[in-house]
Amino acid sequence: MSLPSPAPRFAPPSPQTADRPRLELRNLRKRLGDTAAVNGIDLKVAPGESVVLLGPSGCGKTTTLRMIAGFLQPDGGEIHLDGVVASTAAFALPPEKRQLGMVFQSYAVWPHRTVAENVGYGLEVAGKKKKEIEAGVAEVLDLVQLSALAKRYPAELSGGQQQRVALARALATKPSLLLLDEPLSNLDASLREEMRFELRALQKNIGLTTLYVTHDQDEALVLADRIVVMNKGRIEQVGTPEEVYRTPASRFVGSFIGIANLIEGEVDAVDRGAGKVRIALDGGDRLWSRAPARWLADAAPGSRATVLLRPEDLRLEQPQTPDQERGIEASFLAESFLGNRYELKFRAGTTPLRVQTRRRGTFVDGRARLWVRPGSAWVVA
The missing domain is CATH 3.40.50.300 (P-loop containing nucleotide triphosphate hydrolases)
Incomplete structure (x- = not known):
């Protein structure tokens, strides 16, 4: 049972106090x-x-x-x-x-x-x-x-x-x-x-x-x-x-809120106009990631970076219009059924990764390539 939608019972702030913090x-x-x-x-x-x-x-x-x-x-x-x-x-x-x-x-x-x-x-x-x-x-x-x-x-x-x-x-x-x-x-x-x-x-x-x-x-x-x-x-x-x-x-914020896949690497290229950098991951793959403006201002090739990827932003299917990225090569570890989705565990090099998907994955020799949803990767300080 949900609560009704009554008319406001509390008086709205007066013009003199509307801009004043409560x-x-x-x-x-x-x-x-x-x-x-x-x-x-x-x-x-x-x-x-x-x-x-x-x-x-x-x-x-x-x-x-x-x-x-x-x-x-x-x-x-x-x-x-x-x-x-x-x-x-x-x-x-x-x-x-x-x-x-x-x-x-x-x-x-x-x-x-x-x-x-x-x-x-x-x-x-x-x-x-x-x-x-x-x-x-x-x-x-x-x-x-x-x-x-x-x-x-x-x-x-x-x-x-x-x-x-x-x-x-x-x-x-x-x-x-x-x-x-x-x-x-x-x-x-x-x-x-x-x-x-x-x-x-x-x-x-x-x-x-x-x-x-x-x-x-x-x-x-x-x-x-x-x-x-x-x-x-x-x-x-x-x-x-x-x-x-x-x-x-x-x-801390990235890890505390939601599930965070944190992948380490080095800056390979910087595009300040687009607000992003290309990261050469320690596992050998590369991907473009958005980044905070203050961090981006000092970013340079060779700088270390940590990329955050949410489990729902990693896909098992190659996009229909692939870009220059090759995805992330990973080894399949385990699968869990959670009712409305599957949660899959992988390892890319030494980095554990979690993926959430609506469909079960099929893997050849336990290997997979994970594709990142465009614009979802984020550099955390």
Whole structure:
């Protein structure tokens, strides 16, 4: 069951605030013991934008979220909400004064309260009158399709329904920014996939500004307008889902998001006008690859380079209009059936390669030539 497409419930930003970031982090820093958990990050989140903090455990994404929420105070830098300073090393606005909503990984719904009572709690704390609370609860329960379950207790709900209760409670106070800390990680795989699309539809339909923390790359790709990839307390790259997947800024980003085939070689020719280089791979083959502008500016024949190829961009069939490339010669190792595709493992020289294809391959003496989809190869720093 998918969520409906209601008219926007949150007022759009006024002309005076439309260009002002809903959230701005300036050189934000935080140490936890001897570790620089957040080590000088800068970020702006625009009104109505969905931004996802993505990275492995310990990269600093949850620490960043907790500082924004007001649960931790930074050691340095500043947090601005709607142009107002919310936190510095010397000052911290209390969490309840920040006009934020928060959805936790553990749902954090009260077992002794009904669905309606859970959702209305924030309105009670805000001192709203009974009729206002009832109207607000009814509105947000309708939004997340829980109206029929208003009188149930959490123990009578599924995991997905409890997560919707937590989301409804956060939305009931009409926050200017919604923070979500891995809210789907406790759901089973099929429900988690369904909820990703429901959350995205809800965020777009009501124009809600969200900052979402996850280590799940699939969630990030579905939910984000922009992904912030973090590693060891720093930001490695900020970009659209397609940018961080197709043109990663570093080996870490390329390897962390999706499956990466990384092949080493030397620059053989440079075409700065076309934004690409030809790489003589260590295995003996050659291929043309796009490259970042800053890297390309210093590229010269003989320079070492690492090329990223995604598994879906390697083909077993020679293109009908072959170019001057001969493909990559490889040895077949293994095959797995994954339902909607086959995943094949090869070795080119000493480099392992993974290929995803809709059809099974046939090989002579266990050898194959892999053809690269034009324009898909990318040099990573």
